Amino acid sequence: MSSKSTLNEAPAAVIRKAAQHVVQNEGLIFEKSAPGKRGMEIPPLDVPAVNPAVALGREFAREDVEGFPEVSEIEVVRHFTRLSTWNYAIDLGMYPLGSCTMKYNPRVNEFVARLEGLASEHPEQPGEVSQGCLRILYDLQKCLISITGMDAATLQPAAGAQGELTGLLMIRAYLESQGNPRKKVLIPDSAHGTNPASVVIAGYEVQNIKSNAQGQIDTDHLREFVKEDVAALMLTNPNTLGVFEERIAEIAAVLHDRGALLYMDGANMNALAGIARPGDFGVDVMHLNLHKTFSTPHGGGGPGAGPVMVRKILEPFLPIPVVVQRENGQYALEHNRPQSVGRVRAYCGNFGVLLRALAYTLAYGPGIRQATEDAVLNANYIRKNLEDLFDLPYSLPSMHEVVFSDARQKARGVNTMDMAKRLLDYGFHAYTTAFPLIVPGAMMIEPTESESKEECDLFIDAMRSIAAEAEMNPDLVKSAPHSTRVGRLDEVAAARKPILRWRPADEKELAHDA
Amino acid sequence: MRYLPKSPSERHEMLKAIGVGSVEELFQSVPEKFRLRAPLDLPGPLSEMEIIQYFQNRAAENARGFGSFLGAGVYRHVRSVTADALVQRGEFLTSYTPYQAEISQGTLTAIFEFQTLMCQLTGQDVANASMYDGSTALTEAVLMAQRLTGRSRVLVARSVHPEYRQVLATYARNLGIEIVDIGYTQSGQLDRAAIEKAKLGDAAAIVAQSPNFFGVLEELPALAEAAHPAGALLVTCITEPVSLGVVRPPTEADIVAMEGQAFGVSPSYGGPYVGVLATREKFVRQMPGRLAGQTTDAAGRRGFVLTLATREQHIRREKATSNICTNEALYALAATIHLCLLGKEGLREQALHNLAKARFALAELEKIPGVRRVFSGPFFNEFTLEFPRSVKMINDDLLREKIIGPYPLGTHYPELTKRAVVCVTETTSRAEIEHMCAAVRRILERPV
Numbered sequence: 006m007s008s009k010s011t012l013n014e015a016p017a018a019v020i021r022k023a024a025q026h027v028v029q030n031e032g033l034i035f036e037k038s039a040p041g042k043r044g045m046e047i048p049p050l051d052v053p054a055v056n057p058a059v060a061l062g063r064e065f066a067r068e069d070v071e072g073f074p075e076v077s078e079i080e081v082v083r084h085f086t087r088l089s090t091w092n093y094a095i096d097l098g099m100y101p102l103g104s105c106t107m108k109y110n111p112r113v114n115e116f117v118a119r120l121e122g123l124a125s126e127h128p129e130q131p132g133e134v135s136q137g138c139l140r141i142l143y144d145l146q147k148c149l150i151s152i153t154g155m156d157a158a159t160l161q162p163a164a165g166a167q168g169e170l171t172g173l174l175m176i177r178a179y180l181e182s183q184g185n186p187r188k189k190v191l192i193p194d195s196a197h198g199t200n201p202a203s204v205v206i207a208g209y210e211v212q213n214i215k216s217n218a219q220g221q222i223d224t225d226h227l228r229e230f231v232k233e234d235v236a237a238l239m240l241t242n243p244n245t246l247g248v249f250e251e252r253i254a255e256i257a258a259v260l261h262d263r264g265a266l267l268y269m270d271g272a273n274m275n276a277l278a279g280i281a282r283p284g285d286f287g288v289d290v291m292h293l294n295l296h297k298t299f300s301t302p303h304g305g306g307g308p309g310a311g312p313v314m315v316r317k318i319l320e321p322f323l324p325i326p327v328v329v330q331r332e333n334g335q336y337a338l339e340h341n342r343p344q345s346v347g348r349v350r351a352y353c354g355n356f357g358v359l360l361r362a363l364a365y366t367l368a369y370g371p372g373i374r375q376a377t378e379d380a381v382l383n384a385n386y387i388r389k390n391l392e393d394l395f396d397l398p399y400s401l402p403s404m405h406e407v408v409f410s411d412a413r414q415k416a417r418g419v420n421t422m423d424m425a426k427r428l429l430d431y432g433f434h435a436y437t438t439a440f441p442l443i444v445p446g447a448m449m450i451e452p453t454e455s456e457s458k459e460e461c462d463l464f465i466d467a468m469r470s471i472a473a474e475a476e477m478n479p480d481l482v483k484s485a486p487h488s489t490r491v492g493r494l495d496e497v498a499a500a501r502k503p504i505l506r507w508r509p510a511d512e513k514e515l516a517h518d519a
Numbered sequence: 520m521r522y523l524p525k526s527p528s529e530r531h532e533m534l535k536a537i538g539v540g541s542v543e544e545l546f547q548s549v550p551e552k553f554r555l556r557a558p559l560d561l562p563g564p565l566s567e568m569e570i571i572q573y574f575q576n577r578a579a580e581n582a583r584g585f586g587s588f589l590g591a592g593v594y595r596h597v598r599s600v601t602a603d604a605l606v607q608r609g610e611f612l613t614s615y616t617p618y619q620a621e622i623s624q625g626t627l628t629a630i631f632e633f634q635t636l637m638c639q640l641t642g643q644d645v646a647n648a649s650m651y652d653g654s655t656a657l658t659e660a661v662l663m664a665q666r667l668t669g670r671s672r673v674l675v676a677r678s679v680h681p682e683y684r685q686v687l688a689t690y691a692r693n694l695g696i697e698i699v700d701i702g703y704t705q706s707g708q709l710d711r712a713a714i715e716k717a718k719l720g721d722a723a724a725i726v727a728q729s730p731n732f733f734g735v736l737e738e739l740p741a742l743a744e745a746a747h748p749a750g751a752l753l754v755t756c757i758t759e760p761v762s763l764g765v766v767r768p769p770t771e772a773d774i775v776a777m778e779g780q781a782f783g784v785s786p787s788y789g790g791p792y793v794g795v796l797a798t799r800e801k802f803v804r805q806m807p808g809r810l811a812g813q814t815t816d817a818a819g820r821r822g823f824v825l826t827l828a829t830r831e832q833h834i835r836r837e838k839a840t841s842n843i844c845t846n847e848a849l850y851a852l853a854a855t856i857h858l859c860l861l862g863k864e865g866l867r868e869q870a871l872h873n874l875a876k877a878r879f880a881l882a883e884l885e886k887i888p889g890v891r892r893v894f895s896g897p898f899f900n901e902f903t904l905e906f907p908r909s910v911k912m913i914n915d916d917l918l919r920e921k922i923i924g925p926y927p928l929g930t931h932y933p934e935l936t937k938r939a940v941v942c943v944t945e946t947t948s949r950a951e952i953e954h955m956c957a958a959v960r961r962i963l964e965r966p967v
Contacts (some may be wrong), residue, residue, distance in 0.1 A: 034632055034859050044860035047597050050872050051949040058763045060874050061897045067767045072639050073863040078601055081859045085629070089610035092617075092625035096609030098870035109522055110613050118787070119603070122578025127589050128789030130582050130923050131914065137580030138788040144562075151560045163651035163790070164845035166832070175694065178934050189945045200830035202842035208693025211837045223837055249548040280546055281553045296845065300522075303608075303847025305626035306616040306648065306809065308791035324689075347689035351592065351682040352789025365568050370563025373520055374555075377540045377788050379530070385545055386533045402548045426621070439833070440663035458525035458533055489621035492816040496620075499814035499826040505645045505804065506635040 031087040034074050035507050038350065044078040072509055082281025091490050092305070093434050095409075098457050101387075103406045103437035103449025104197070106244055106297035111368065112253035114301070114361035123360065123383045128352035132337050136200045139336030142328045142353060145314075145363040149293060152270070152366075152373070154284025155314035161354040165272060166199040168292030168460055169239070169465075171324060174346040176237050176266050176290060176317060178322040182344065183264070187236035190268075193222060195245045195441040200270060209236060216443055220246040220399040224255050229451065235279045241270040242283070245441035246399050247406035247451070248383065249276075257287025266290065271314075274298040275453065276381060276405035279374025280507055289316045299362035310358040324349050349424045379454035380405045383461055387452055394472040398444050406451035410444050419475040419482050420445045427485035431467035520564065527669050527703040566593060566809025577816035582923060586951050588880075590901045591732070591926040591944025592653065592680050593789070594781045596947060597869065602856040604781050611852055616809075620824045626837065627823035629656060630811040633855040640760065641775045642768030643797035647827075649851040650794030650843065653778025655725070657756045659796060659807050659841055660776040661687055664724035664752045665696060666805045666840070667773075669957075672697045672722045673754075676709040678731035680758055681931035687726075701725075707735035707894025707903065711745065719749035728756040729769065733928075734901030734940055735894050743771035760795075760898040761944075774798045783857025793850035803832060807841030825955040872945035873900035877953070880943040883956045889963060893938055901942045903928065903935075910939040916962045922955055 057066040068373065076084075093100075100107030101348035118124060127140055147160040162168040171189065180186045189212045201211040205273045214230055217223040238260055243249045250256065257267045265375075269283050269291035275298045277283070283291050294310035295301050303309075315323070325345045326338035338353070382406050388397075388407040394410035411421040425448070437449035452461060474482050486492065505510060525533075528540070538775075539545060546554065565573065587595060602691065606612065610625060617623030617630075630648045637646035650656040662730055675684060677700050684698075691698055699717045699795055702710045709727050719725075725746045729737035742754045755772035757763070761781045769775055777795035784792055798806055805826065812826035832839040877900045884890050889907030904925065914924035925939035932938075943952065 033628070035635065041864075043862040043865050045597070045862070045865050046603070047865065047869055047872065047945055050875055051916035052875050052952075054871065055875045055878055057746060057871065059876060061736065061766065061899075062877060064738075064740075065897050066766055067763070067765055069863055069867055070639050070764065073864045073866065074859050075864065076859060078860060082601060083857060085605045085611075085856055086608065089605075089608045089626040089630050090625065091623075091628070092610040092614045093619070095613035096647040100615055101952070105615060107615055111522060113570055115612070116608060117571060117574035119785075120574055120578045122581045122583030123574060124596075124785040124787050125583065126581050127587060127593055127595075127786045127923065128599070128787040129591050129593065129926060130585075130587070131918060134582035134585065134918060134923070135788070137577035140580065141574075141577050148561055155606075163655065166842040166844045167651065167655070174689065174693070175855075198831075198833040198836050198839070199842050199844050201837035202577045202835075202839045205837045206690065206842055222747035226812075238753075251548055251550060254550070254553075277549075279555065279559055280554060281549050286553045294845075302612045302849070303615050304847075305623070305629075305852065306612045306848030307846040308651075308849060325685075332623060337674060347692070348682060348685040349655075349689055350686060350790075351680070352684055355651075355790040356788040357785075357791050360574070364574070366561065367565045367570055367573065368522065368567075369520065370561045370565070371563050373559065373561070375523060378545075379525060380598070381545045382525075382530060382533055382537075385537050389537045402545070404548070405548075410691065425619075429619065429622050434615065434622065435765065439895060445872060448590035452740075454523060458529045485864055486621050487560060490624055491621055491820050491822040492662055492818060494620050494816050494822045494823050494824045495825065497816045499812040499824050500828075503810070503826055504813040505631075505803070505826075506638045507631065 011356060023517045028087045028090060031084060033507055034076060034084050037076050037080055038074040040075055042075045042077050044076055044081045075129040079427035087455060099452065100434040101243055101452055101464060102434060103408065103451040104272060104440060106451060106453055107303065108300055108453040109455040110300055110302040111365060114364040117364050118357045118360050132298045136336055139328055140355065141360055141363055143330055144335050145359055148366045149314060152278050153291060153314045156283025156317040157320040157323060158312055159421065160312045160359050161324050161350050162311035162313060163350050163355050164307065165292055165294040165311040167349055168313045169199055170205035170206050170270055171349050172290040172292055172313045173203055173209065175322040176268065177207055178222055178346050179319050180236055188234040190236055191230055191238040193240065193444050195220060196241060197272060198238045199271060208387045218441060219270055219401050220244065220248055222256055222448065223252055224252050224259055227256060227259050231265055235265045237266040237268045239268045239270060241273055243259060243273045243276045247403045248401045249404055253286045268474060268507050273405065277379065278376050290319060297357055297361040300365040301358045303389040308355050308358050309417050310355045322346050322393055366428050376454045383452040383456055384452065386461055387450060387465060391468055393449065394469060394498040395428065399508050406449060408444055409448040411446035411448060414475040417475050417479045419479045421448050423483045423485060424471050427471045427482045428467060430488045433464055433467055461515065533773065534881055549631040559709045585921045585923050586955065587923040588925050588941050588943065588955060589923050591940060592778060593786050594759060595946050596761060596781050596944055596945055598783045598785065599698060599860050602853055602860060603914035605856050606849060608854045612849065617825060619639050620822065624822060627811050629852050629855055631813065631823050633851045634811060636855060636858050637795050637797055639767065640763045641777065641797045642770035643775055644800035646795060646797035647805050647806055647810050649846040649848060650796050650808055651847060652790060652792045652794045653758055653776060654683040656776035656794035656796050657683045658687045658690045660754045660774040661724065661726060663774055663805050664754055667751065667802060668723040668752060670721055670723040671695050672699060673724050673726055674699045674701050674714055674717050675726040676701045676728065676731065678703050678709060678733055679726060679728040679756055680732050683756065706896035707733040708737055708896045720745060721749050722751040724752040724754045726754045727756065730759055730762055730899045730901060733894055733903045734898040736898065739769050740771050758763055759899060761873060764866040765874060766899060782854035784853055791847055791850055793854055805840060808843055809846060842908055869945050876943045876945065876947055877902060880941060880952045883952060887956065887960050887963060902938050903938055903940050905938050910937060913959060913962050917958055920958050922958060
């Protein structure tokens with residue numbers, strides 16, 4: 006397969022930026038604005054006009070929105086189309102971003118989310134004319150319950166982090182109902198940053214616990230920590246090294262013996278769907294990231310959806326409202342649930358995201374197992390083809406992702422970030438660099454099932470080439486990227502004197518004088 | 520399977536390269552007893568055509584084609600095909616969070632424009648790159664006020680969206696935040712006398728929505744004047760931001776939490792929408808969520824990066840300002856494109872149409888015997904009416920005429936049964952208003 010000979014070849018010459026191109030020089034929309042232009046018209050007023058100063062009272066009326074853009078439709082189209090070409094995207098190529106599961110976003114999901122009768126529906130409209138929406142939610146709940154082996158679900162949380170919080174609130178409510186909410190939540194040092202942040206909002210203290218030499222939870226070590234004041238352990242499984250916690254059942258038992266619960270961060274569910282079910286290995290609560298495992302588009306940072314799945318004992322504590330099916334077959338939102346933790350978001354959550362996730366699940370059916378197998382196959386294939394050039398700090402079998410470190414390239418002064426930036430020049434998104442914290446100089450790679458063998462081979466070639474460059478021409482790597490529209494940006498300056506909005510030139514001067 | 524790009528022989532080849540005989544071997548770390556032997560119990564697999572059919576069937580079970588007078592935080596407004604086509608460009612739709620700034624300048628530039636538009640609309644200095652929605656933005660605004668003042672009591676108007684208050688209550692419970700309910704007066708505005716009584720001296724903030732849940736505009740300058748000398752902040756919530764085209768912006772508020780759905784985002788049965796959080800420059804380091812900032816590269820070219828990340832969970836973990844990670848970037852983009860198309864003139868015109876149509880609808884409805892306006896305060900495109908019969912009964916009858924009636928207040932305000940909030944936007948035609956009025960008249964004339 007790939008070009009192992011690149012180690013001995015000279016790296017490619019630096020590519021010059023194409024910044025003279027008109028598309029590359031697009032300014033801000035405000036800089037195109039001129040009074041009197043507009044890009045949208047609305048139907049004429051068919052009732053008598055009113056004077057706002059009279060209708061509202063002078064003290065409530067506003068003249069106009071200062072600085073607001075005035076541009077035509079074609080200018081808007083050009084502007085945003087040009088901006089879009091400055092982005093990398095799944096539709097362009099692979100995102101080897103560990104822990105982010107950047108997979109293909111099927112277009113049919115976009116189509117069905119926009120159907121009249123779905124996109125047009127108001128969340129407060131009566132249940133009898135919302136049966137279609139409610140059934141979509143109900144069907145998705147059933148699918149997610151089947152995939153995770155849990156007993157009940159809420160689809161309300163707007164993203165993974167809100168799902169974490171919701172799960173923790175349910176744990177607290179359950180323990181409170183048992184007489185004592187307890188004080189601490191245990192978090193392994195390999196966990197995502199949202200975990201400890203969510204714990205704090207749920208009113209718990211974070212107790213960090215160390216992984217063992219294999220990057221796994223040491224059950225003896227765990228036993229020492231699980232005291233009467235521990236409410237739960239938050240565990241990612243497979244963990245952020247891409248490794249399955251082999252002693253998961255024992256971990257669950259340690260917690261359950263002392264009345265604590267096991268929370269699973271489902272960020273890595275892409276390694277398990279159709280293979281194993283958290284409900285079968287002792288998990289009490291978990292969340293899913295539908296914008297990861299269930300293919301809903303990331304959209305440059307969101308939206309997401311973070312359904313929470315629970316065991317029977319936690320069902321009474323689900324947020325309100327709960328989507329139910331009545332005996333007559335009708336679907337309804339149930340609000341009267343006295344033990345509920347309350348509401349975590351207005352309405353029923355990110356319905357449009359949930360709907361896309363259902364479309365994705367229906368496309369696969371039980372065949373979702375094949376997606377999981379391909380994801381794990383890709384990760385292991387990449388691992389096999391790179392392990393001779395990059396340090397592998399933990400050698401346990403990988404599932405859907407593999408974590409290398411920059412230990413070998415460091416000797417030449419090249420770190421993980423440098424290599425990640427160099428990857429941009431090869432037409433790939435960077436892998437994850439800052440994570441997991443237990444691997445200094447981490448290079449966390451998750452290809453997902455969406456990559457063909459050919460695409461994986463291209464990625465392997467790129468990584469091998471970068472390893473060669475790090476040996477022979479480290480400066481080339483350290484100053485990367487070279488072929489992107491802009492070079493490395495000055496983040497220190499951005500944070501020291503933050504410019505967080507555009508201002509017209511005269512206002513800028515005023516601000517400067519002040 | 521059409522989403523999977525591998526042939527059986529390629530899979531075989533890759534397994535061989537790895538050095539295993541079957542894919543099963545790659546899962547050996549999953550204990551044998553937990554490995555599924557039977558296929559999952561799931562519907563499907565479905566072809567594209569079947570998927571479309573399933574969702575079309577569901578759409579037919581909803582209120583497709585119904586007229587609507589329902590607002591209550593979610594609004595039917597003009598939307599542009601152009602904006603929707605642009606957000607569906609794969610480079611926007613399928614891109615990741617712009618941490619790799621060099622290949623994310625499209626998203627980052629658009630976020631910077633979004634932040635600017637939100638500042639211009641709200642009269643605030645800084646706005647972040649979006650929150651989940653209005654309800655969680657309001658909660659984050661209150662948590663921010665707690666951090667800024669070191670105080671934990673918040674005075675929350677009962678005229679704030681009831682579901683937003685429920686969300687706030689869920690978060691507040693474990694953070695030692697005490698919520699004091701503040702009632703409303705005959706005008707439908709927050710009761711300022713109740714604020715005096717509730718002791719501002721140890722309050723973190725007054726929380727008021729404008730236009731509020733009854734549709735009435737609050738007197739924000741007076742609320743700020745009450746809050747500030749006592750060391751409390753004014754947190755303002757906006758669920759109908761089109762109002763900002765004609766209503767004075769909340770410049771005297773310290774934190775503004777807003778729902779941006781009205782800017783070109785479809786109602787979509789509750790989401791995804793776009794939460795907005797805006798504040799004063801001096802408070803920016805206590806603000807949660809992502810922020811795009813302007814900077815330059817080594818060659819001096821202007822570019823944008825995510826900045827002030829030391830507020831965020833991926834850096835600060837348990838000491839972060841919030842646990843928020845994923846936001847609503849795509850819908851912030853949609854709102855940005857929508858507002859650029861609409862522009863200064865368009866937004867004003869849209870707002871003026873709402874103002875005029877709501878007044879026309881109110882006048883028509885008030886002609887019906889027994890129907891009267893409840894609150895005297897100024898309103899934008901929603902107003903509260905009292906009906907001589909139960910709102911549920913009227914709405915059930917309206918449904919038969921394919922009209923979704925006004926929002927019944929009785930559920931969340933037991934003292935306001937027989938009252939409902941009517942919403943009229945620029946998308947509601949005069950004929951629809953007249954049709955609804957005639958229907959209500961018929962319903963009320965019918966003997967009980």
